[in-house]
Amino acid sequence: xxxxxxxxxxxxxxxxxxxxEQFAQDLAAQGVKxxxxxxxxxxxxxDLLSKLRKLKRQ
Amino acid sequence: MMRLEVMGLxxxxxVERTYYDSVTLMRVAKEIGGMEGVSSxxxxxxxxxxxxxxxxxxxxxxxxxxxxxxxxxxxxxEQDVLDLAVAKAKEYLSNPPWRQGQDGGESYKPRSLDGxxxxxxxxxxxxxxxxxxxxxxxxxxxxxKDLNVMLYSDNVPLEKEIEVKRAAAEKGLLVMGPDCGxxxxxxxxxxxxxxxxxxxxxxxxxxxxxxxxxHVQLARRGVGTLHGIGTxxxxxxxxxxxxxxxxxxRLLLEDHEVQVLVIVGKPPAPExxxxxxxxxxxxxxxxVLGFVGGKAKxxxxxxxxxxxxxETAAVAAALAKGEDVPQVRAAMDAQVExxxxxxxRIGPRKGYLRGLYSGGTLCYEAQLIARDILGPIHSxxxxxxxxxxxxxxRSVEHTxxxxxxDEFTQGRLHPMIDVSLRASRFQEEVxxxxxxxxxxxxxxxxxxxxxxxxxxxEGIRKAKEICGDRVVFVASVCGTPDDVQDxxxxxxxxxxxxxxxxxxxAKASRLASFLLSLSE
Numbered sequence: 001x002x003x004x005x006x007x008x009x010x011x012x013x014x015x016x017x018x019x020x021e022q023f024a025q026d027l028a029a030q031g032v033k034x035x036x037x038x039x040x041x042x043x044x045x046x047d048l049l050s051k052l053r054k055l056k057r058q
Numbered sequence: 059m060m061r062l063e064v065m066g067l068x069x070x071x072x073v074e075r076t077y078y079d080s081v082t083l084m085r086v087a088k089e090i091g092g093m094e095g096v097s098s099x100x101x102x103x104x105x106x107x108x109x110x111x112x113x114x115x116x117x118x119x120x121x122x123x124x125x126x127x128x129x130x131x132x133x134x135x136e137q138d139v140l141d142l143a144v145a146k147a148k149e150y151l152s153n154p155p156w157r158q159g160q161d162g163g164e165s166y167k168p169r170s171l172d173g174x175x176x177x178x179x180x181x182x183x184x185x186x187x188x189x190x191x192x193x194x195x196x197x198x199x200x201x202x203k204d205l206n207v208m209l210y211s212d213n214v215p216l217e218k219e220i221e222v223k224r225a226a227a228e229k230g231l232l233v234m235g236p237d238c239g240x241x242x243x244x245x246x247x248x249x250x251x252x253x254x255x256x257x258x259x260x261x262x263x264x265x266x267x268x269x270x271x272x273h274v275q276l277a278r279r280g281v282g283t284l285h286g287i288g289t290x291x292x293x294x295x296x297x298x299x300x301x302x303x304x305x306x307x308r309l310l311l312e313d314h315e316v317q318v319l320v321i322v323g324k325p326p327a328p329e330x331x332x333x334x335x336x337x338x339x340x341x342x343x344x345x346v347l348g349f350v351g352g353k354a355k356x357x358x359x360x361x362x363x364x365x366x367x368x369e370t371a372a373v374a375a376a377l378a379k380g381e382d383v384p385q386v387r388a389a390m391d392a393q394v395e396x397x398x399x400x401x402x403r404i405g406p407r408k409g410y411l412r413g414l415y416s417g418g419t420l421c422y423e424a425q426l427i428a429r430d431i432l433g434p435i436h437s438x439x440x441x442x443x444x445x446x447x448x449x450x451x452r453s454v455e456h457t458x459x460x461x462x463x464d465e466f467t468q469g470r471l472h473p474m475i476d477v478s479l480r481a482s483r484f485q486e487e488v489x490x491x492x493x494x495x496x497x498x499x500x501x502x503x504x505x506x507x508x509x510x511x512x513x514x515x516e517g518i519r520k521a522k523e524i525c526g527d528r529v530v531f532v533a534s535v536c537g538t539p540d541d542v543q544d545x546x547x548x549x550x551x552x553x554x555x556x557x558x559x560x561x562x563x564a565k566a567s568r569l570a571s572f573l574l575s576l577s578e
Contacts, residue, residue: 002229027246037169038167
């Protein structure tokens with residue numbers, strides 16, 4: 001079995017929380033180790049810009 | 059003729075390159091909207107969809123320059139409060155009023171997944187609740203880093219769900235979701251879930267409030283649950299093919315700590331159901347299949363088939379305790395007669411049923427039960443397409459509405475977090491002289507409103523001023539006394555306001571229906 005799956009089911013969750021902070025607070029309140037990530041959406045248009053740059057180079 | 063000025067003055071402010079999660083934004087908006095002199099407030103990221111929502115709410119966005127990475131603070135109201143409201147919004151974002159007195163969240167928050175894994179290399183789970191259009195890619199990154207995933211986000215494209223689940227299954231990792239609100243791992247509640255004891259039962263659920271109700275009903279019968287693995291409702295549809303329901307079921311059947319396995323959800327696609335049945339029949343331990351409203355019937359060890367949530371929990375609890383299942387089923391049948399007698403004691407009513415729900419699976423179960431007793435039930439999520447409400451804000455005949463559907467949650471908190479919409483709808487429903495019974499659910503636990511009964515009762519008191527005793531209010535509380543909201547306290551608050559509170563959604567739905575069917 002995948003080690004991370006085994007540890008989840010046998011030792012319980014140790015979580016990275018990406019998004020709603022309430023979930024991290026609720027986990028911490030239950031004694032669970034949790035890291036809240038400061039997630040930001042990818043820069044809008046970055047894909048488009050990189051594609052345009054590629055086209056320019058061709 | 060007098061013209062009414064309904065729009066008021068407004069202020070729109072764009073805060074560039076600032077991101078907050080939607081729950082934080084909506085909670086702040088609710089605080090600002092409650093300020094004196096403010097008629098409406100909205101905080102949202104500058105996506106096209108959000109700009110359209112703002113425009114529909116009466117804000118002039120024609121000259122607004124915002125990208126999806128910018129935050130828009132929009133306030134409408136009296137001129138002299140607008141500046142203060144925008145300033146308060148910014149203050150609340152950096153220091154939320156609901157978190158004052160708690161740890162201010164000053165701890166280090168890594169910007170990247172690599173950063174997070176440096177802080178906690180032993181992490182085994184990612185809980186993802188970012189906007190659906192990003193959530194699938196974030197999940198793929200997490201799987202690449204060997205993390206199991208709970209995917210709370212909805213609006214994840216179906217193709218993305220399939221891609222994510224296949225990638226995870228290949229690595230032997232779980233993906234719980236998308237659109238999965240509830241997970242329990244070794245008794246730990248993740249998302250919207252309840253405080254229940256751990257024990258010999260484990261649950262695989264393609265239904266969020268379905269998992270909560272079975273979890274709670276097991277606890278009420280003194281039986282604990284080790285794991286409750288949500289998969290999201292689409293997992294059991296043909297396109298996804300039950301990838302995670304099957305994987306989780308196999309895992310739990312092989313797990314020596316699990317003595318009874320429960321699989322719960324709406325009925326799966328036939329080929330998925332067949333695979334689950336095959337797996338269950340070959341099991342060395344009992345498997346209770348709780349496909350709500352499913353067609354299959356009959357118990358044949360090790361497979362026990364149920365079509366309601368409380369029934370599923372009752373059968374699973376009996377198996378865990380070594381009790382006689384036919385006896386438990388007979389007792390449940392007898393309870394139906396007791397509910398009829400209770401309906402007669404309360405006094406049958408004439409007219410229509412109106413159900414106002416926050417839990418999707420509970421709403422579905424209520425419709426099934428009410429349909430069998432009362433006939434066709436209209437809904438925004440109907441059992442049959444021709445019964446779909448033209449307008450979800452206007453009930454017709456017998457109607458049961460799911461307030462957790464997208465149409466109610468666009469730019470608004472989920473009804474399990476914000477009860478105000480349902481509280482005001484009580485009054486609208488009882489204004490209809492043909493309404494005899496109002497049915498609703500109260501779902502508590504982590505992630506839910508801190509005191510939903512108090513909020514709902516405000517609406518019920520106002521409704522009763524309109525209808526007196528003509529309408530009976532019937533409810534159930536999905537939760538336990540160990541939840542922060544305390545299920546017993548929630549029940550008392552409802553009962554003091556004259557609500558008839560039952561022990562389960564199935565019983566509440568049945569009683570509500572009998573109150574109308576026995577009136578002849």
